[in-house]
Amino acid sequence: MTNPAVALTIAGSDSGGGAGIQADLKTFAAHRVFGTSVITALTAQNTIGVRGISAVGPAFVGAQLDAVLGDLPVAAVKTGMLATPETVALVATYAPRLPGLVVDPVLVASSGDRLFTRDAERAYLDLLFPHAAVVTPNLREASVLLGREVVDVDDAIKAATDLAVYGSRCVVVKGGHLRGSAEAVDVVWHDGQVEVLTAPWIDTANNHGTGCTFAAATAARLALGQPLADALRGAKQYVHEALSRSAGWSLGAGHGPLSWGPFD
Numbered sequence: 001m002t003n004p005a006v007a008l009t010i011a012g013s014d015s016g017g018g019a020g021i022q023a024d025l026k027t028f029a030a031h032r033v034f035g036t037s038v039i040t041a042l043t044a045q046n047t048i049g050v051r052g053i054s055a056v057g058p059a060f061v062g063a064q065l066d067a068v069l070g071d072l073p074v075a076a077v078k079t080g081m082l083a084t085p086e087t088v089a090l091v092a093t094y095a096p097r098l099p100g101l102v103v104d105p106v107l108v109a110s111s112g113d114r115l116f117t118r119d120a121e122r123a124y125l126d127l128l129f130p131h132a133a134v135v136t137p138n139l140r141e142a143s144v145l146l147g148r149e150v151v152d153v154d155d156a157i158k159a160a161t162d163l164a165v166y167g168s169r170c171v172v173v174k175g176g177h178l179r180g181s182a183e184a185v186d187v188v189w190h191d192g193q194v195e196v197l198t199a200p201w202i203d204t205a206n207n208h209g210t211g212c213t214f215a216a217a218t219a220a221r222l223a224l225g226q227p228l229a230d231a232l233r234g235a236k237q238y239v240h241e242a243l244s245r246s247a248g249w250s251l252g253a254g255h256g257p258l259s260w261g262p263f264d
């Protein structure tokens with residue numbers, strides 16, 4: 001028997017199970033990729049919102065990274081909620097040992113609650129983005145990172161181009177929060193070219209964890225050896241399928257979770 005591919009998520013726990021580490025491990029398993037996890041923070045969270053955050057100190061985040069990277073053949077990595085600038089800085093020091101690095105700069109939950117203590121922008125832009133195969137901000141995160149409003153597709157195209165200056169090989173500005181769109185449009189900057197990824201819009205309030213799932217599916221596909229462009233297209237399709245299968249669920253009183261695969 002051949003071994004499964006191994007992926008690593010460096011992210012926060014969502015007690016409600018819809019986002020963060022829980023979404024990432026489900027997504028890895030759905031791709032038949034073996035998931036490992038370095039936990040950066042605990043959140044007391046449900047579909048309605050975030051009630052509390054307890055960040056793990058950078059030294060223990062480092063101990064988890066050493067344990068995983070010193071033993072298991074990690075082929076791709078996803079970062080989610082890193083919680084503090086110190087943890088962003090620490091993860092950046094491990095960058096040479098983090099292949100296929102997908103950086104989801106998680107700053108704000110879909111409920112609107114902050115998931116980062118302070119000074120996120122500089123730590124992400126200067127320390128982590130230069131090492132990323134791809135960075136995947138949503139519209140609000142792109143706004144925070146650039147210090148200006150990013151609200152429509154034209155803004156997202158400019159934002160992707162401006163964020164590329166910080167050295168990641170690819171930038172995806174996700175459009176899950178674009179208003180009044182018939183399609184879910186994500187803007188991709190790659191090698192100086194801009195293209196859009198589209199999928200039909202799913203009319204549902206169950207969108208808690210879409211960003212985590214997109215980034216984890218991208219990392220899973222990189223771990224399986226797919227080229228980045230294929231991994232992004234596949235991840236987009238995976239999120240669309242997951243959203244469409246859970247569109248009618250009513251788990252929790254707020255933004256409910258997505259379904260999960262395998263879908264084949």
Ligand SMILES: Nc1ncnc2c1ncn2[C@@H]1O[C@H](COP(=O)(O)OP(=O)(O)O)[C@@H](O)[C@H]1O
Nearest residue numbers: 138174175176177184185201202210211214239
């Ligand atoms: N209602 C929806 N229908 C179809 N695709 C969606 C929907 N909401 C989000 N997506 C897709 O899910 C992925 C995550 O996007 P987004 O929701 O913007 O991220 P985040 O969870 O970080 O805010 C993107 O590919 C986006 O286009």
Ligand SMILES: Cc1ncc(COP(=O)(O)O)c(N)n1
Nearest residue numbers: 012019020109209210211212
């Ligand atoms: C622990 C944790 N990490 C990330 C998110 C973002 O979730 P989303 O994918 O909906 O943007 C979250 N709500 N909680």
